[in-house]
Amino acid sequence: MIALGCDHGGYELMQEVKQYLDQKGYEYEDFGCHSTEATDYPIYAKKVARAILSGKCDKGILICGTGIGISITANKFKGIRAALCTDCFCAEATRQHNDANVLAMGGRVVGPGLAIKIVETFLTTPFSGAERHCARIAQMEQDID
Numbered sequence: 001m002i003a004l005g006c007d008h009g010g011y012e013l014m015q016e017v018k019q020y021l022d023q024k025g026y027e028y029e030d031f032g033c034h035s036t037e038a039t040d041y042p043i044y045a046k047k048v049a050r051a052i053l054s055g056k057c058d059k060g061i062l063i064c065g066t067g068i069g070i071s072i073t074a075n076k077f078k079g080i081r082a083a084l085c086t087d088c089f090c091a092e093a094t095r096q097h098n099d100a101n102v103l104a105m106g107g108r109v110v111g112p113g114l115a116i117k118i119v120e121t122f123l124t125t126p127f128s129g130a131e132r133h134c135a136r137i138a139q140m141e142q143d144i145d
């Protein structure tokens with residue numbers, strides 16, 4: 001199950017993403033927003049982060065205007081690894097190396113064609129499981145206060 005969240009800056013691109021997920025048969029839960037009316041990206045980042053941490057969803061996709069605010073917010077949650085991607089190389093690498101569980105994109109940054117390729121890459125690339133990557137991921141949450 002994929003958790004989806006966006007603000008008004010990401011709303012239109014999220015409609016494209018949902019169309020792609022529907023075509024491919026992915027299951028998702030849409031945590032909003034539901035229009036282009038101005039709203040606050042932290043609301044949706046938090047809903048998606050909590051859906052993943054509760055076990056209800058295993059991955060998330062977050063879109064705001066730049067992808068920055070919404071990914072910063074999601075990354076405040078221990079256990080969330082949100083990767084802001086603008087290309088397929090990063091989407092592949094962040095799954096293989098960081099086991100990223102949230103993909104963030106900017107609705108004002110990437111066009112729909114590229115965004116869908118990024119989503120496809122993110123959702124189909126497995127974590128490598130390599131020991132060095134597991135160790136680095138574990139270090140992310142150590143000694144950070």
Ligand code: RB5
Pocket residue numbers: 007008009010041064065066067068069070
């Ligand atoms: C909203 O105008 C914009 O600030 C937001 O979508 C995002 O880009 C923030 O990081």
